[in-house]
Amino acid sequence: MQALTEIRWHGRGGQGAVTAAKMVAEVALGQKKYFQAFPEYGPERSGAPIVAFTRISDEPIQIYCGIENPQIVVVLDPTLLSIVDVTKGAPEDAIVLVNSDLPPAKLRAKYHIEGHRLFSIAATRIATETIGRPIPNTPMVGALTRIAGLFPLASVVDFLRADFGKKFPPKVVEGNIEAITRSYEEVQGE
Amino acid sequence: MTTEQATILAVTGNEAVAEAMRQVNPDVVAAYPITPQTEIVQIYAQFVADGKVDTEFITAESEHSAMSAAIGSAAAGARTMTATSSQGFALMWELLFVAASYRLPIVMANVNRALSGPINIHCDHSDSMGGRDCGWIQLYGENHQEAYDNHVMAVRIAEHADVRLPVMTMIDGYVISGAIGPMESLTDAQVQEFVGPYRPIHPMLDSKHPVTVGPFDGLHGFYMEHKATQQQAMERASRVIDEIAAEYAELSGRRYGLIDAYRTEDAEVAIVVVGSTAGTTRMIVDKLRAKGVRAGCVRVRAFRPFPAAEYAEAIGHCKVVGVMDRSDSFGAQGGQVFLEVRSALYDCDPRPQVLPFIYGLGGRDIFPANIEQAFTVLRDAAKRKTKTTVERRYLNLREE
Structure with missing residues (x-):
């Protein structure tokens, strides 16, 4: 089970955290990996804090409980940093990826984040500029693809063309691809 | 599709x-x-x-x-x-x-x-x-x-x-x-x-x-x-x-039995569980086995008909069996699966002690640590010279 990666997503209802958690699982399927994605079900209110989980593994995944010790934490809304303990249970070397215009050092200072490997990406701004809507989920997947190294960027782009291509007009698909590619390039570490 | x-x-x-x-x-x-x-x-x-x-x-x-x-x-x-x-x-x-x-x-x-x-x-x-x-x-x-x-x-x-x-x-x-x-x-x-x-x-x-x-x-x-x-x-x-x-x-290529027994052949302690929690239980069985504990697990697949003989065959030789129910039968000696499994093992000689656990009611999550706690109860019971008490033990119940 050492090849198991556990990701915990923190967002607000309407930001697409659950969709992102599932997208990562579906990209993993294309990479012949085992996968699992699920939200922590609760009242589905727009704007309320929500949590979702993704597991990716080279072996079949047998456990279904919530993720207590995530190797990767993805925060889709920086305002959650002051109201939710997003790094609860995360080991010291966990990756923490936050949607923010601030570089990691300033983010640390502003929200008093200690430890972990902090990354930031201006996902809402990128989404607005590329997709035309401030939904940060696909840019966050682009940034995650870069820093987690779970699968190549091309596999995410291929998935978007195939899956989003069935549901959305080409303009939306290309906008999402641009969002993911830009985030992949622009994500900042320390 | x-x-x-x-x-x-x-x-x-x-x-x-x-x-x-x-x-x-x-x-x-x-x-x-x-x-x-x-x-x-x-x-x-x-x-x-x-x-x-x-x-x-x-x-x-x-x-x-x-x-x-x-x-x-x-x-x-x-x-x-x-x-x-x-x-x-x-x-x-x-x-x-x-x-x-x-x-x-x-x-x-x-x-x-x-x-x-x-x-x-x-x-x-x-x-x-x-x-x-x-x-x-x-x-x-x-x-x-x-x-x-x-x-x-x-x-x-x-x-x-x-x-x-x-x-x-x-x-x-x-x-x-x-x-x-x-x-x-x-x-x-x-x-x-x-x-x-x-x-x-x-x-x-x-x-x-x-x-x-x-x-x-x-x-x-x-x-x-x-x-x-x-x-x-x-x-x-x-x-x-x-x-x-x-x-x-x-x-x-996928073979399903009436029960799904895992590492029970020489098990001294075993847990019986239903549904998605079985994988977590098998994971803990592997962890305990790596430490030399003879642990096993049975997943309930057919509950009606209840294949009693298969349970006796798989875990009848255990010293202690824990049964995890994700539902309760209030006023009975334990949950529905417990009552059934205990009855299935009654004619085994010697007979394992069977202990009831309740977990996961209303979606309460069940973590690997909770299953380890259940196994700890079973292992303690297996070491005792006298029978352990058989009250329900709740897993991941709030203490406060």
């Missing part, structure tokens, strides 16, 4: 069930929506609307009506399915007994959810465990794959001439029903060949051979003999479930 090749899909547990239903293509589906099952019949309604199936889809005004329509449909001679959860299952209650006693091979997916109150939409097994005596065959699945596989096999089990009983297949609400996971499907042609054409027995629409279904059968009738034949059918069902599982294994 037409599958010409066997292929691995990323699906929710509900999508896995709906896909099995699409490939079986039953004559009639009668249903009413209820969380967390709604997705199944919603997807199925879309299949109907898109012309992907030939099914007559009946949108009932309640689960009581949905099961009534399913009974009418099955009695008329149609291959019939439905799906439900929780309060919907409870509202079907009186009709569940009718479906079984009329020997109608209806197949129903029950997505396990807690019963009110307090109001709760999350997973536990109170709904179907409460319905264990209604005369339906009960198969509990662990994951997405089994959600699909059980539903395909259920058709054959229900319709088998030696059985002719309705079958309900269970998956854990949300944990499986709403989560995305991998599921390898058969091709449409493979499923069609496996289930074969439906051959109803004494259908009401066969006007050349008129029959009466559901008449009064009172004091000087055959009510009691009727009930004895239901039990005989249930006894035969064990063999049929196993035979069909063997046939399905040739097709799919």
Whole structure:
């Protein structure tokens, strides 16, 4: 089970955290990996804090409980940093990826984040500029693809063309691809 | 979603069930929506609307009506399915007994959810465990794959001439029903060949051979003999479930038993568990085995019929067995699975001590540490010279 990666997503209802958690699982399927994605079900209110989980593994995944010790934490809304303990249970070397215009050092200072490997990406701004809507989920997947190294960027782009291509007009698909590619390039570490 | 090749899909547990239903293509589906099952019949309604199936889809005004329509449909001679959860299952209650006693091979997916109150939409097994005596065959699945596989096999089990009983297949609400996971499907042609054409027995629409279904059968009738034949059918069902599982294994490569025993051969302590928590339990078994603890686990697959002899064979030699119930039978000595397993092990000599655990009610999460705690109780009990107390032990219960 050492090849198991556990990701915990923190967002607000309407930001697409659950969709992102599932997208990562579906990209993993294309990479012949085992996968699992699920939200922590609760009242589905727009704007309320929500949590979702993704597991990716080279072996079949047998456990279904919530993720207590995530190797990767993805925060889709920086305002959650002051109201939710997003790094609860995360080991010291966990990756923490936050949607923010601030570089990691300033983010640390502003929200008093200690430890972990902090990354930031201006996902809402990128989404607005590329997709035309401030939904940060696909840019966050682009940034995650870069820093987690779970699968190549091309596999995410291929998935978007195939899956989003069935549901959305080409303009939306290309906008999402641009969002993911830009985030992949622009994500900042320390 | 037409599958010409066997292929691995990323699906929710509900999508896995709906896909099995699409490939079986039953004559009639009668249903009413209820969380967390709604997705199944919603997807199925879309299949109907898109012309992907030939099914007559009946949108009932309640689960009581949905099961009534399913009974009418099955009695008329149609291959019939439905799906439900929780309060919907409870509202079907009186009709569940009718479906079984009329020997109608209806197949129903029950997505396990807690019963009110307090109001709760999350997973536990109170709904179907409460319905264990209604005369339906009960198969509990662990994951997405089994959600699909059980539903395909259920058709054959229900319709088998030696059985002719309705079958309900269970998956854990949300944990499986709403989560995305991998599921390898058969091709449409493979499923069609496996289930074969439906051959109803004494259908009401066969006007050349008129029959009466559901008449009064009172004091000087055959009510009691009727009930004895239901039990005989249930006894035969064990063999049929196993035979069909063997046939399905040739097709799919996946072999399911009446129970799913893991590392029990030389086990000193073992846990019996139902549904999606089995994987976590096996993980802890492996962890304990690595430390030299002789631990094992059994997952309940068929709960009705209950394969008592298989439990005696698998874990009768253990010193202590813990049974984890995700539902309770208030005032009894433990949950429904505990009562059954303890009874199954009663005639073993020497007899293991069997301890009841309650977990996961109303969707309370169950973590690896909780299962380790249960094993610690079992290991302590195994070391003692005297019997351990047998009160319920709750896992992940709030202390404050």
